[in-house]
Amino acid sequence: MNQDQLKQLVGRAALDYVPAGQILGVGTGSTVDCFIDALAASGIQIPGAVSSSERSTQRLAKHGIKVLDAAEVTRLAVYIDGADEIDGRGFMVKGGGAALTREKIVADLADQFVCIADASKLVQTLGAFPLPVEIIPMAAAQLTRRFAEIGGKAQLRGGVVTDNGGHILDVTGLSITDPLAFENDVNQWPGVVTVGVFAHHKASVCLLGGADGVKTLKF
Ligand SMILES: O=C(CO)[C@H](O)[C@H](O)COP(=O)(O)O
Structure with missing residues (x-):
């Protein structure tokens, strides 16, 4: 199976986690x-x-699935999303699609985060995938220097403006051995909107698609 087929496989497997009758x-x-x-x-x-x-939103609407504003709900039983990297503890790097801020907001509303990914996303240590960080544009140069201080090389993602009007820095050269501490730390830097480490909002379950089918990892 190629990567696209694995994505379809885990996409279908996630149906088992959809709470019928609930948002x-x-x-x-x-x-x-x-x-x-x-x-x-x-x-x-x-x-x-x-x-x-x-x-x-556009894809859901195209299928006739009603889209609600986050402000209309106080709790979700389940949030289903992909990842750019996931480790053996359920910690993730996300934001390859530049949606990390809203992803973290919706994940925060949910009791359970179901991650769907093909097996190439499972890593020993987070950081090989360039870490996405949504930033306030004015802070780009200073944040680039701050990442350099911890061994990271930050590059502005050209031509990308997020749904929130932010910019994205992609940071290479990091080895994120303590995702909780890293997320805490980088989130304090002025100009950072959201760092793409999902440690406080890690996966509860990962449906990992590989040659042998779908493996369920629980964290
Ligand atoms: O975080 C994300 C978007 O911001 C995605 O979940 C992540 O980039 C994985 O994407 P894909 O399913 O296309 O491999």
Whole structure:
């Protein structure tokens, strides 16, 4: 199976976690696109979804799935989203699709984070994938220097403006051995909107698609 087929496989597997009759949190990315398509085809009835991006909102709406504002809900049982990297403890790097801030906001509303990913996303240590950081544009130069101080090389993602009007720095050269401390630390830097380490909002479950099918990792 190629990567696209694995994404479709885990997208379908995630249907088992959809709480019928309840509002669902929906992430962003190509794996989530597969999930949204599978959800629409499944016939599972939900009253609506809280979406983490304009991209997912459009796809949900295209399928006739009602999209609710985050302010309309106080709690979600389940949030389903992809990841750029996930480690053996459920800590993740996210934001390859530039939706990390809204993803963290929707994840914060949810009791359970179901990560759907192909097996290439499972890593020993976070950091090989360039770490996305949403920033206030004015802070780009100073934040680039701050990342350099901890061994990271930050590059502005050209031509990208997030759904929130922010910019994205992609940071290479990091080895994130303590994701909780790293997230705490970088979140304090002025100009950082959201760092793409999801440690405080880690996965509860990961459905990992590989050659042998879907493996369920619980954290
Ligand atoms: O964090 C994300 C978007 O901001 C995505 O979940 C992450 O980039 C994985 O994307 P894909 O499913 O396309 O591999």
